Amino acid sequence: MKALVAAAGLLVSSAAGAVDFDATQTRRILGHGAWPPAQMQTQTADRTNRYSGNVDAIRLGAMLFGEPRLSGNGALSCQTCHRPEHGWSEPKARSEGLQRQDRNAPGLLNVRLQRWFGWDGANDSLWAAGIRPIVKDTEMGGSAAATAKLLREDAPLACLARRVEPAYAAMDDEAALVLAAKALAAFQETLSSPRTAFDEFRDALAANDRAGMARYPEAAQRGLALFTGRGQCGACHTGANFSNGEFHDTGLVFFLNDPDRKPGTPRRVDPGRHDGIAQLKAAANPFNLLGRYNDDPGGVASIPVRHVVQQHRNWGEFKVPSLRSLPATAPYMHDGSKATLRDVILHYSELDEDRLHSDGEAILKPLKLSEAEIADLQAFLESLSAPDDTAARYESLRREAAQCR
Ligand code: HEC
Ligand code: HEC
Known part of the structure; x- marks a missing residue:
């Protein structure tokens, strides 16, 4: 033998x-x-997000990820474009929210390993990357006020939000939006490939x-x-x-492959990183890691945004x-x-x-x-892929979450 x-x-x-x-x-x-x-281990928390790794925040995030009431027309959720059975991406070339987007929805497995978020890195934290789709008028067309109201008035969501942040009902709308986005991030951090x-x-x-x-x-x-x-x-x-x-x-x-282009209008070009840096560093952007919502101000995570400079070569x-x-x-x-x-x-x-x-x-x-x-x-x-169980884990998190009383 x-x-x-x-x-x-x-x-x-x-x-x-x-x-x-x-x-x-x-x-x-x-x-x-x-x-x-x-x-990748959940113990290694994102220090810029105080709810990173928090079990109730993960449940709240899972609920919000499939929640169409975050959108202006009540029909679009994160899951519309980030579908569990498609590696948290979708088969459309360019996503369609309230209008057609210029870009393909990236898959979200292992997203916590990224340093910049979006194809152009317009965000420097996972939680900030969840704010843009909610409030952008061509994407989900929701608002901070509507998100805050939903967290206060829906029974299971309110129950979870209270566990995550006991004083949340007293938060202003923008802070409540950030709470929702940080819970969404806590959930997305759990998406990993085998x-x-x-x-x-x-x-x-x-x-x-x-x-x-x-x-x-x-x-x-x-x-x-x-x-x-x-x-x-x-x-x-x-x-x-x-x-x-x-x-x-x-x-x-x-040039952008643009089926919506009206005859006679110029063809569009996606500026990519060039524009991403401008958005990230815009003085009016309260959600980058230099802003007040970073839970680890002065920590190493904010070094990239402090030092990144827009250069001509970033175009495209x-x-x-x-x-x-x-x-x-x-x-x-x-x-x-x-x-x-x-x-x-x-x-x-x-x-x-x-x-x-x-x-x-x-x-x-x-x-x-x-x-x-x-x-x-x-x-x-x-050979860099294998079946993963994130879709099933998502469903069971949502079941647990719905029971919060
Ligand atoms: C209309 C379709 C659509 C919806 C709805 C949507 N996304 Fe996205 N998502 C995209 C597209 C397209 C991108 C790429 C954006 C870019 O590069 O500017 C993206 C990028 C991201 C990224 C960055 C990933 C990476 O690897 O850089 C995260 C995180 C994300 N979305 C989370 C969310 C969350 C959370 C929600 C719900 C609050 C959401 N998305 C709703 C289409 C969508
Ligand atoms: C100079 C850096 C660079 C090199 C070298 C490179 N890539 Fe890429 N790769 C990229 C970038 C940047 C993208 C995204 C491009 C875009 O969407 O505009 C990409 C996209 C991809 C994608 C698509 C993934 C997705 O989710 O859409 C695959 C697959 C890929 N590369 C495989 C390869 C292979 C195989 C090679 C070697 C033959 C290679 N790459 C060499 C930078 C590179």
Whole structure:
């Protein structure tokens, strides 16, 4: 029996040798773990949000996430565009609130690992990112006053809000809106993606466990070699969450694909990060981490907003998205212009260098991939996902919440 196992071990270890990763690639692969990262544990609270990790706030947030009364027409909730069964994203290329939005709804799994929020990073906290959709007139068209009234008058919501903040009924409308947004953030912090086939491979590589490594499909191994080698993908998609959290230009078509454009009006361009910095730092924005609602004033979380400066090169830059759990969140890119993962890979393969910033970094080059390489890269990207239980956890949180008396 022992001999048999040893023989089987030998066989797999030669299969694991299908791809030879050099020292640089091995170091890069190890850098995409471990998963889950320590920050994912609920004990690591967001210090800018005093309700982060608070069980009643998480329940209140789950209730509010599916609450259409937060919207002006009583029909739109966060869940309209961030659907649990689509990785908390939606299949539409561009979201439709009260009007069509310019951008694709990002998935929300692992959202707590981000530093900037929105494709343009117009917000520097998860809680502030929940305020914009509520009050923006083209999105949900709600208001601070209506949110405050709802928290006071709906029995289960009022019960939860009181547990979270006993004096909440005396808060002014804006403070009540922030309370709602911080509860929404506490809930969204619980959305995390599970370990994947890639994570098993990465840990096996770290442990030099050849049998463990051999369980990772060869196509995914070859795709990983491209990702960490010639593809240079890891230059921007770094770390365990496959994002450096910053902003880049990937040479997508400049003009917005705009079916609503009236004949004779100019084609629109999404300024991306350029505009995001302006919104974040606007003097009239009370919700950034320099404002009075930051529960950790002077803490490290507010360093980025203090130091970020708008530069010409930010024009047309968008946030580097995580690459975990992508199959559920199609279509892709900030404008939803790529229907499938294959389309994204073809974009990087055929890249129009003339469309790229001249003053940006010259990382991206058309990769001119073969059909086999395209399939390998796709197999690798797919190996970064696994079924998650967040939709079921959301439903059970909402059931618990509805019982608050
Ligand atoms: C009409 C569709 C729609 C609704 C409703 C909506 N969102 Fe979004 N959400 C989007 C879009 C589109 C973006 C990208 C916005 C941008 O880049 O400017 C986004 C971005 C976000 C982000 C940033 C994620 C990231 O990775 O940067 C968070 C967090 C978020 N939404 C939470 C919420 C919450 C909480 C609600 C409810 C209060 C909500 N959204 C309602 C469409 C929607
Ligand atoms: C220069 C930095 C950079 C490099 C290098 C890079 N990416 Fe990206 N990636 C981005 C940015 C920025 C976006 C979002 C672009 C947008 O929406 O405008 C993106 C988007 C994506 C998306 C879409 C994800 C989603 O949720 O919409 C995938 C998939 C992807 N990249 C895979 C790759 C692969 C594979 C490679 C290597 C061939 C690669 N990237 C190289 C910066 C980069």
